[in-house]
Amino acid sequence: MPPSCAVVDTILPGQALAVNDKLISRNGRYVLGFFEISTKSTENTASSGYLGIWFNTVPKFTSEWVANRDSPIHNTTSLELTISKDCNLVIFNRSTKSVVWSTQANIIRTNSTIAMLMSSGNIILRDYSNSSKVFWQSFDHPTDTLLPGPKIGWDKVTGLKRRLVSWKSSMNPATGVYRFELDPSGVNQIVSSGVWNGKYFSSPENPGYTGPISSNLSYVTLVNNDQEKYFAIINIVDEHVVVRLVIEASGQAKEFIWFEGSQDWSMAYAQPKAQCDVYAVCGPFAICNDDVLPHCSCLEGFTITSPEDWELDDHTGGRLRNNHLGCISNKSTTPMTDTFYSMPCVQLPQNAQEVEAANKRCAIWHNGLLNLRQLQCSSTTNSNGETIYICVSGKDVQSLENNRRQIVIGVVIGFLKGSISIAVKRLDHAFQGEKQFRAEVSSIGAVQHINLVKLVGFCCEGSKRLLVYEHMSNSSLDIHLFRNNSMVLNWDVRYQIALGVARGLAYLHESCRHNIIHCDIKPENILLDGLFVPKIADFGMAKIFGRDFSRVLTTMRGTFGYLAREWITGIAITPKVDVYSYGMVLLEIISGKRNSQTPCSSGEDCDIYFPVHVAHKLVEGDVGSLADQMLHGDVNLDEVERACKIACWCIQDDEFDRPTMGEVVQILEGLVEITNPPMPRLLQAMTEA
Incomplete structure (x- = not known):
């Protein structure tokens, strides 16, 4: 066999690209070769082989084109890429003497045909002596x-x-x-x-x-x-x-x-x-919610069709009923009454059959239910949610009633903990084992800090999880920042809230016996006591990591608008994801609005994303306009500038450019000076898109 062309960009007649060889474009940007993808199932781990083109200069493997996307190869040892007798580019299996994949171009016989990986990322099949005579190219497929x-x-x-x-x-x-x-x-x-x-x-x-x-x-x-x-x-x-x-x-x-x-x-x-x-992103009999991760969840009485696909972010298979409805099944020997349960505040699909019933306009769905969407409705929002009624089996109704009965018992027990006021939270869809749940609760329960909400107790029975916290009389920070009917927090209170949250996070990251990444810092998870002392709450997504590890691998979690880019790119995370979220929250504390709602004066561009708006104003030296207009200028401009600078440093693209929370505390306390931050390139690109 002729020598392979592992370090060039061309396959000549009679040459072959072996499994471990590669073509590299002349500019060094693209690679063509064989690669494998490992998939895990409940029974084993298997690998599938593909021929493809990927980016050579990007550290994270990213494919650009896949030849045999619908025909994976499970034994790649005897494969080669070569030019066949009919002048096509083919994947040839030497063991079986068979063609696995071909360009299938209708080529009139020529003296010589070559395959070349171009600097554009295009693999072409052309005549050797005439470069303009192209028979096939990946850009067409x-x-x-x-x-x-x-x-x-x-x-x-x-x-x-x-x-x-x-x-x-x-x-x-x-x-x-x-x-x-x-x-x-x-x-x-x-x-x-x-x-x-x-x-x-x-x-x-x-x-x-x-x-x-x-x-x-x-x-x-x-x-x-x-x-x-x-x-x-x-x-x-x-x-x-x-x-x-x-x-x-x-x-x-x-x-x-x-x-x-x-x-x-x-x-x-x-x-x-x-x-x-x-x-149909969630498939049938599921509901989509843009404000949580994962976005798709099951309706009551339904279960995931394919958990393996679900883990790989393929939700289109949807859900199936846990139990058949009694009205369509005659197999049950014990009669149970099917019933409807209601889901308020949803956006309904468009493909319903509308009917008039009891002087009310109704919509009826049969078969698959697609595009059901959860909305965030409240008396202070303008969301016009509707209510849907889902028919569930009598068996599922009985299970739901048992769950409710046990939850009530848990709450009653909670109120027998002396004379303190408490808040009880139910954890839905908590799939972790009881031993793991108790271990995490034990670690978090041992954490004591003035800026962390105190865990009073918990209930764990089977798949049911209840957490009991001390009650915060002034509710959560988002209510005071974003709702018109709430008291406006003055600047001094806001600054102390920002400092308190920073101290709480610094304690979690640096001072606990087992360091903790919260993973979901947002105004809704910052509670305020009677004196407006902030307390970080909701550790349901928290990740505990040992002192010997700088990174921890975990599934994507958190809330959009506060997610660092590490979550999106899928690399192992560090406490710097909390730093990013804190920076976004700090900007909202300053402005009194969501970052997507830019507060600006007349004559200014109000469509610009607020974090980018802040970065521009810091360069211009005009920070007074960034503070909540409800404060009417009654702010400490030095503190506003300091807070804006810290926030922009916290949301830098590269996690290594962000400060630690301990450093944030020192800067807020005025112990360390801070320079003007650079504009985050990712935010700038998103704004100008």
Whole structure:
């Protein structure tokens, strides 16, 4: 066999690329070769082999194109990539003497055909002596990723259509249910849509969206002539930045950027912005909630169809009933009455059959229930939620009643703990074992600090979990910051709240016997006692780590708007994720509004994201306008400036640029000076997208 071409960009006639060899583009940016993905099941761990192209300069493995996405190879030892007798590029199995995958181009016999990995990330099959004679290219057959250069659209002469199709899950490159393409109706817009049970769907709430599909790092061009109609990403000037557009298994189209020297990708934007806007993202008989992770959860009386797919973020399989309804099953020997349970404050799907009943307009669903969405409704919001009634089996009703009965008993026992006022929290969907739950409660219960809420007790029986806390008479911080009917906190109180929260986090990170990452710092989890002393609460997502470890691996958790980029990129986390969340909370303490609601004076741009607005104002030396307008200027400008600087340092892209919470405390106390922070590049890119 001729020598392999492991360090070049071309496969010549008679040559072969072995399993452990690679093609590398001339600019060093892309690699073509074989790779494996390991998947775990309840029984064993298996590996699937693929031929693909990935980014050579990005430390985190990221595929750009997969050849055999729907035909994984389970034994890769005898594979090679070569040019066959019919001049096609093929994956050949030497053991079975069979072709596993082929470019399947209709090529008229030539003297020589070569395969070349271009600096654009395109693998082409062309004539050796005539570089303009291209027989096949991967850019005509994209998978889930669009790079600068290739086209998405169709060739009006040949009929070739190019579109992106999502992976089935985060660990399975097989053809998924979502696609990203030019609107086939001819309208000049881009449509993200899903294939569901063999049929085409587009979301009634978001049937299509138009540009700009671009950021400050790239832009899109649309071409429509007699030969073809397509859109493409136009390359950026900065060669040290990599841009890619991906249609993810979740159904969202996302643009990611990688800066030279970075360890991972940064997300510039997502479309649709809300995960629950994606059609059928949770599958049937599930409800989607944009404000929690994971977004999808089961309706009462239903269970996950495929837990393995669920763990890989593929929720489209939906749920099945735990028990058949008595009205349609005659197998039960014990009669049980089916009934309806109500779910208030939801956004209902659009595909219902509307009927008039008892002088009220109703909507009835049969078969699969899709696109049910949980809203955050209260008397102080404008959310117009509706109520849905789900029919459940009598067996499930009995189980629900037993749960409620045991919960009431737990609350009664809680109020027999002397004369103190307490708050009881029920942990839903707590799947951890009793031993693990008791160990974590024991560790958190031993934590004592003035700025941490005190755990009075707990109840643990089977899958049921109750936590008993000391009661906070002034409720949570979000009520006082964001609700119009609440008392306005003066600046001194706000600053002391910021300092108290910082001290509590510093204690968790640095002074506990077992250090703790809270993982969900937000105003809702900061409680205020009668003197407005802040106390960090809700350790349901907390992660305990030993002093010998600087990082801890955990599943994504927390609340959007307060999540550090480490959560999104999936790397192991450190206490710096709490630092990032604290920075976001501090900005909201300063402004009195959610960061997405920029408070600004007349004549200013009110659409800019508030953290970016703060960074601009620090450069201009104008911080007085950043404080809550309800304070009418009655603030300490030095403290406002100090708090703004700290917040912007806390939300830096790179966790190593963020201070520790101990350092934040010293800065707030005025013991350490602080310089102007740089603009976080990721936030800037998101704002300009």
